[in-house]
Amino acid sequence: MATSLVLGIESTAHTASVGIASPGRDGRFRVLSNRSAVWRPPEGGIHPREAANAHAEALPGLIREALGEAKVTARALSAVAFAQGPGLGPCLRTGASAARALALTAGVPLVGVNHCVAHLEVGRATLACEDPVLLYASGGNTQVIAFAGGRYRVFGETLDIGIGNMLDKFGREAGLPFPAGPAIEELASRGSELLPLPYSVKGMDVAYSGMLTAALQLRRDGAGMEDIAFSIQEVAFAMLVEVAERAMAHVGRDELLLGGGVAANARLVEMAEVMARERGASSFVPERRLCVDNGAMIAVLGAMMLGAGVTTPVGESAVRQRFRTDEVEVSWR
Amino acid sequence: MSPSLWAPDRVIAQGAEAVLQSGLWLGQPAVLKLRAPKGYRHPGLDERIRASRVRAEARALRDARLAGVRTPAVLDLDEPSGAIVLERIEGPTVRAVYDGMPDGDRARVARALGAALGHLHAGGLVHGDPTTSNFIVERLPPEGEPLVAVIDMSMGGRAEGVEGRGVDLRLLYEAFGSTHHLHADEFDLVLEGYSAACPGLAGEAIARMGAIAARGRYQDRAPAAASGRGREGVAVGDGKDGDDADDVDADDGDADDGDADDGDAEDEDGEGP
Numbered sequence: 001m002a003t004s005l006v007l008g009i010e011s012t013a014h015t016a017s018v019g020i021a022s023p024g025r026d027g028r029f030r031v032l033s034n035r036s037a038v039w040r041p042p043e044g045g046i047h048p049r050e051a052a053n054a055h056a057e058a059l060p061g062l063i064r065e066a067l068g069e070a071k072v073t074a075r076a077l078s079a080v081a082f083a084q085g086p087g088l089g090p091c092l093r094t095g096a097s098a099a100r101a102l103a104l105t106a107g108v109p110l111v112g113v114n115h116c117v118a119h120l121e122v123g124r125a126t127l128a129c130e131d132p133v134l135l136y137a138s139g140g141n142t143q144v145i146a147f148a149g150g151r152y153r154v155f156g157e158t159l160d161i162g163i164g165n166m167l168d169k170f171g172r173e174a175g176l177p178f179p180a181g182p183a184i185e186e187l188a189s190r191g192s193e194l195l196p197l198p199y200s201v202k203g204m205d206v207a208y209s210g211m212l213t214a215a216l217q218l219r220r221d222g223a224g225m226e227d228i229a230f231s232i233q234e235v236a237f238a239m240l241v242e243v244a245e246r247a248m249a250h251v252g253r254d255e256l257l258l259g260g261g262v263a264a265n266a267r268l269v270e271m272a273e274v275m276a277r278e279r280g281a282s283s284f285v286p287e288r289r290l291c292v293d294n295g296a297m298i299a300v301l302g303a304m305m306l307g308a309g310v311t312t313p314v315g316e317s318a319v320r321q322r323f324r325t326d327e328v329e330v331s332w333r
Numbered sequence: 334m335s336p337s338l339w340a341p342d343r344v345i346a347q348g349a350e351a352v353l354q355s356g357l358w359l360g361q362p363a364v365l366k367l368r369a370p371k372g373y374r375h376p377g378l379d380e381r382i383r384a385s386r387v388r389a390e391a392r393a394l395r396d397a398r399l400a401g402v403r404t405p406a407v408l409d410l411d412e413p414s415g416a417i418v419l420e421r422i423e424g425p426t427v428r429a430v431y432d433g434m435p436d437g438d439r440a441r442v443a444r445a446l447g448a449a450l451g452h453l454h455a456g457g458l459v460h461g462d463p464t465t466s467n468f469i470v471e472r473l474p475p476e477g478e479p480l481v482a483v484i485d486m487s488m489g490g491r492a493e494g495v496e497g498r499g500v501d502l503r504l505l506y507e508a509f510g511s512t513h514h515l516h517a518d519e520f521d522l523v524l525e526g527y528s529a530a531c532p533g534l535a536g537e538a539i540a541r542m543g544a545i546a547a548r549g550r551y552q553d554r555a556p557a558a559a560s561g562r563g564r565e566g567v568a569v570g571d572g573k574d575g576d577d578a579d580d581v582d583a584d585d586g587d588a589d590d591g592d593a594d595d596g597d598a599e600d601e602d603g604e605g606p
Contacts, residue, residue, distance in 0.1 A: 148511060148512075148514065149514040149515070151514075153511040153514075154507075154511075155507070155511055159545070194375055194377050194378060199378070199382065201488075202461065202488070202500055202504065203461065203462045203463070203464070203488065203500075203504040203507075203508075204504075204507075205504070234374075234375045234378060235378065238371075238373065238374045238375070238378060241373050241374075242349070242350075242371075245349040245350075246349040246350070248349065249347075249348050249349035250349070250464060250466065250508075250512075270373075271373040271374075272373070274372045274373040275371070275372075275373045277372075278371070278372055278373070279347070279349075326511075
């Protein structure tokens with residue numbers, strides 16, 4: 001075929017999303033559509049089955065919208081990609097079922113992709129970075145990833161909870177709306193005093209549960225929310241940027257790519273840019289809709305894999321909740 | 334330090350955290366390690382982190398030396414500027430030479446690498462950042478024991494308890510596997526050298542290494558292990574001014590707090606993987 005057209009389905013956690021991508025002549029990829037529905041828990045944390053039910057309701061409409069926005073029919077697709085993992089089982093299974101049904105209907109192959117790798121590849125595919133270190137900061141994931149020896153390897157990660165998880169748990173206790181990141185960012189913009197919070201970096205790994213405990217204690221002790229939010233951002237993001245810089249030095253790369261929902265935070269982006277500039281490197285951030293969980297990044301990675309001849313037979317399309325980044329054999333670069 | 338004591342030669346490395354410069358200190362070959370301010374960090378936080386790390390590094394190097402581990406001697410120290418002057422140890426890093434070595438040399442270096450960490454642990458210390466860039470092959474005789482020196486103890490120090498040793502092993506395991514992926518299975522030799530160097534501690538530390546690896550995201554979870562004190566917390570802000578490295582330690586985040594929650598779907602919140 002002249003050019004491939006891949007539809008990607010994302011449903012690893014809160015977000016059900018469908019995107020369509022196609023390789024361009026310049027080696028980059030074009031995102032033709034990207035439609036999302038974010039499930040927000042009425043209270044507390046995510047309930048996987050309730051989220052999965054919401055995704056099941058949303059996906060057919062999102063698929064129609066994504067096809068409509070890209071002005072293509074399902075028959076024109078070259079493949080259907082889906083996030084095979086990591087993520088929450090019920091949510092993943094919903095997305096995988098939708099992908100199998102659509103692929104069968106359209107008579108095209110399936111491509112099961114790794115969600116974390118997709119966060120990286122969407123940056124490479126749409127920005128001018130070639131071989132970056134990815135700082136991937138989201139609710140469930142906090143990892144520093146780089147390409148080495150034919151695989152994406154995790155050089156550093158959280159030893160306990162993801163940074164977004166820490167922000168959300170703090171936000172839940174403090175009565176902030178979900179997700180708490182934007183609310184904390186807004187509060188932080190009005191804070192100025194650096195309060196004591198643990199700075200916990202171990203090698204290229206970070207830990208955040210101690211910070212969560214300390215931040216909640218500060219709140220009980222009567223500290224202002226603005227200053228707590230300011231301090232959380234300053235300390236939590238400095239930890240991320242430090243381990244990202246250490247990984248860049250360790251693997252000898254001069255490109256940093258941000259990914260994940262937390263990469264939408266302007267202060268984190270600023271800190272990453274300053275770090276990169278100080279070491280003569282470059283910092284890249286995909287546009288927000290490609291940073292958060294989204295179907296287009298799944299489509300992009302699916303198109304890359306399809307281009308390398310990788311497809312997923314239905315018999316091997318079972319979801320993998322604990323799909324590790326470094327399990328993926330990278331044959332497309 | 335007084336500029337008259339230090340005659341700079343050239344920049345050896347621009348690390349993530351510090352610039353390393355070679356030169357002569359009082360006529361002796363030496364390395365100046367300068368932790369420059371990080372513009373991305375809040376100035377108060379940055380100052381505190383740099384001062385506490387210079388102090389902690391000097392202390393850890395001294396303690397490691399007293400424990401009989403080959404490390405650079407501390408020649409001079411200047412906290413406000415974040416500078417430390419160290420004896421210069423000649424030789425390539427394990428990272429630089431490992432993959433290119435013949436099988437037999439690799440095996441000897443792998444064991445000596447493990448032994449260096451083992452001696453550190455036997456001396457009641459942890460390294461904190463044991464990548465293969467932080468071990469120098471100082472001597473590689475045709476036969477017998479290679480001499481592998483330990484450098485960059487800036488994240489290390491005294492640590493009681495198995496957690497710190499387990500974290501060290503886990504970090505080395507990760508760094509070894511990701512940097513020397515063609516020879517990742519040779520980590521067994523590293524553990525062999527490690528076990529021989531600290532036989533009384535090795536069994537428990539290696540078991541803890543496995544448990545810590547299992548705590549990583551998307552691996553099968555081990556039962557939450559006894560909480561360990563990290564080695565690199567730096568409290569920031571008022572009242573915790575970190576003048577004493579012990580204060581710094583006491584404020585470290587506890588990596589174990591989150592584990593109890595993670596198996597429970599109700600608590601798997603956040604913006605998703």
